[in-house]
Amino acid sequence: METKMKESQLVTKDQLFEHWEGHRRLTRRVIEAFPENELFTFNIGGMRPFGAIVQELLAIAEPGLKGIVTGDWQPFDESLKYSTKEELLEAWDRTTANLPSLWEQLKEERFQQTVLSFEQYEGTGISTLQYFVDNEIHHRGQGYVYLRALGIEPPFFWERE
């Protein structure tokens, strides 16, 4: 019965989480690839340094998933809390540690229900989660250009382990 349900899904809940986690592992490697100083200062065309982008991603991932699970939202807060690479990586790893139990609490019916994320952005559960991941990919792509401009080879895009 369980197998049958799984087969009837285009994508399973586990697969959606594994996809997100794979992207988060890659983003962590991009953070690691930045030299400490450039992480918080280097930019192109007036865009934010990659460290500021990472704080946006941190402000989305755990608070966002918590909001989808519980329906309780805090105002969106991407203010700059960390000023060293180590602090940023520690914050990243705390999020990584906290996501699985939140994901476990996420009920399957939430994916098709309406969500007003951060009390501002209307979508379904699934479109909101897709937006979180897409936004991370988009901004990480920006990080790739920063690294190349700094003469640093970024991690392979397809490597997600």
Added chain:
Amino acid sequence: METKMKESQLVTKDQLFEHWEGHRRLTRRVIEAFPENELFTFNIGGMRPFGAIVQELLAIAEPGLKGIVTGDWQPFDESLKYSTKEELLEAWDRTTANLPSLWEQLKEERFQQTVLSFEQYEGTGISTLQYFVDNEIHHRGQGYVYLRALGIEPPFFWERE
């Protein structure tokens, strides 16, 4: 009955296509935002100009979906076929016109079956489709930095209509 099936899906086949199409509409706007000459010449850190990236995306979208649908794969060919913005946009629009009928032919069971895309990359149907979209978002993010470096404001990331 159909409603019940739909409700049991975390994400429907239609929604997955709409998500991809939304990203393709945004990418089209990024192509349009480039000045003709910079589209094929401007780069940062030795990376490809955005025009070359777009030819990669064209080499993936329609041949890739056709391969998933039919199981027939042609060797991956991202060679540079277009040298003007108009040609590139025409090619983009041909792909846009051809994707819906291919998507219609895509059987739901393909999403969880093994796919060896371009006879090289093993995944499931869904992970392969996710890779196509993720790769487009990633490289388009690169295009955003190029535009900013050129002093041009890119289209809003959240605008997908």
